[in-house]
Amino acid sequence: GEDVEQSLFLSVREGDSSVINCTYTDSSSTYLYWYKQEPGAGLQLLTYIFSNMDMKQDQRLTVLLNKKDKHLSLRIADTQTGDSAIYFCAESRLTGGGNKLTFGTGTQLKVEL
């Protein structure tokens, strides 16, 4: 199928860790991405992982990839109120002579004081 799936909502307290999960479908995807979208704004690339990697860490962000289960997760350490946004995972897929991103439905992260 075409669907990339994410849970719709996540609520955490400031200072806690957030874990956002995603399942994708195309085992041939070369890159998997996490984007952040704040209200009324475009998409901000947070991080990405190459499909032959299991883990990638970038400051407060940790990406875990389980290629066997087609499962991707984003962990945000020490979550802050500024992290409140919608987070999208996306997989890259070949399309003709190019490439397209297939996005999940997005997870709305709410950070409470």
Next chain:
Amino acid sequence: DAGVTQSPTHLIKTRGQHVTLRCSPISGHKSVSWYQQVLGQGPQFIFQYYEKEERGRGNFPDRFSARQFPNYSSELNVNALLLGDSALYLCASSSDRGHGYTFGSGTRLTVV
């Protein structure tokens, strides 16, 4: 360096009209892609252009068309607008066809 710029930022059109949305990629980026994001959903792929040629097309009707100019900027055209075309239209550029997409802030289209 300027990021991906899109114009206009907001637009209101009437059903049946046509619309042209514009995108300027990051300097040096030769690939431009267009996505439609309906409220409450993730972006959906419409087109990709690389070196002025169409390299991919999503599941959108022929009312949607696009082109890329010699300076790598791009236009998305939508004819015979429907209420369901109301969405945020996002443009993304990359230096090649497969990786490193940077998105613009989008054009919010409202069809009434």
